[in-house]
Amino acid sequence: MTNLEIYQFNCRPDNFGLLVHDPEIGVTASIDTPDGDAINQALEEKGWTLSHILLTHHHYDHVDGNAALKKKWGAVIVGNEADAARLPEIDLTVKCGSPFQFGAHEVRFIDTPGHTIGHVAIHFAEQKLLFTGDALFSLGCGRLFEGSARQMLQSLNTLAALPDETVVYCGHEYTQSNAAFALSVDPENEQLRARANEIDQLRAKGLPTLPTTIGAEKATNPFLRAGDAGIRAVLGMADADDVAVFAEIRQRKDSF
Ligand SMILES: [Zn+2]
Numbered sequence: 001m002t003n004l005e006i007y008q009f010n011c012r013p014d015n016f017g018l019l020v021h022d023p024e025i026g027v028t029a030s031i032d033t034p035d036g037d038a039i040n041q042a043l044e045e046k047g048w049t050l051s052h053i054l055l056t057h058h059h060y061d062h063v064d065g066n067a068a069l070k071k072k073w074g075a076v077i078v079g080n081e082a083d084a085a086r087l088p089e090i091d092l093t094v095k096c097g098s099p100f101q102f103g104a105h106e107v108r109f110i111d112t113p114g115h116t117i118g119h120v121a122i123h124f125a126e127q128k129l130l131f132t133g134d135a136l137f138s139l140g141c142g143r144l145f146e147g148s149a150r151q152m153l154q155s156l157n158t159l160a161a162l163p164d165e166t167v168v169y170c171g172h173e174y175t176q177s178n179a180a181f182a183l184s185v186d187p188e189n190e191q192l193r194a195r196a197n198e199i200d201q202l203r204a205k206g207l208p209t210l211p212t213t214i215g216a217e218k219a220t221n222p223f224l225r226a227g228d229a230g231i232r233a234v235l236g237m238a239d240a241d242d243v244a245v246f247a248e249i250r251q252r253k254d255s256f
Helices: 036-046 066-073 081-086 149-160 175-185 190-204 214-220 229-235 242-254
Strands: 005-011 015-022 027-031 052-054 076-080 092-094 100-102 105-111 120-124 129-131 167-169
Touching: 005 036, 015 036, 027 036, 036 066, 052 066, 076 081, 081 092, 105 149, 149 214, 149 242, 175 190, 175 229, 175 242, 190 214, 229 242
Parallel strands: 027 052, 052 076, 076 092, 129 167
Antiparallel strands: 005 015, 015 027, 100 105, 105 120, 120 129
16 A cells, blocks of 8 residues: 655645645545635645545635635545535535545544534544544644534544554644643643744744644643643642543633
8 A cells, every 4th residue: 555645735824735645546635625726736736636625624714615626626525424514515425434435545534523513533544644624733622613522522532542653634733822822731741841842943934833643642732631630730620520621721722
């Protein structure tokens, strides 16, 4: 099995465009479509032909280019069956957990409600590659627009259970502001401090802070660390359950 090639680029003010290319079969998928023009330009730079669009959720900054890209390329738009009514121009609906093919590769949607009810992460298990949309960010997670704290925590726990070496791409470059917040609730975490410094250096050079890995996020992302004694001490919630701690962290972030 060949390796997949990933091309990450900037779209809109802070979205990531993401193309996944299989050089052997010649198929290319866009993960969401934040900006049709930017995605076309990226395809042109790479000399790739768009065959698939794989969607994480229905928000406009993730589906805006669906119609234009489908018209130009005839790309097949694949999304979560349970949220199909909100995914523009969808062609193929897939249940969470059911495999579908991208070229020679098997892909699955992982159900990750919270940011929206129909949100999915896109998992290439064999390549240990994960696209988390607006569910999991580096050092953060998506706002709870539709789901509960309990749902989002369960979604993030599902992702955190994947192998540590899983490479994670997400929908937005929010890492630097996420780091400032993470340090406010987890100030003694040495790995987080080191990561925050690294992020500042990357952003000073205009470089992206993604991808990350599941292992790195488990060590530094406060939304994956509701059970951590140090964070609980800062919040004064030593004996609370994980959902209450997670909800408190999310609420603090909303007003940070
Ligand atoms: Zn969103």
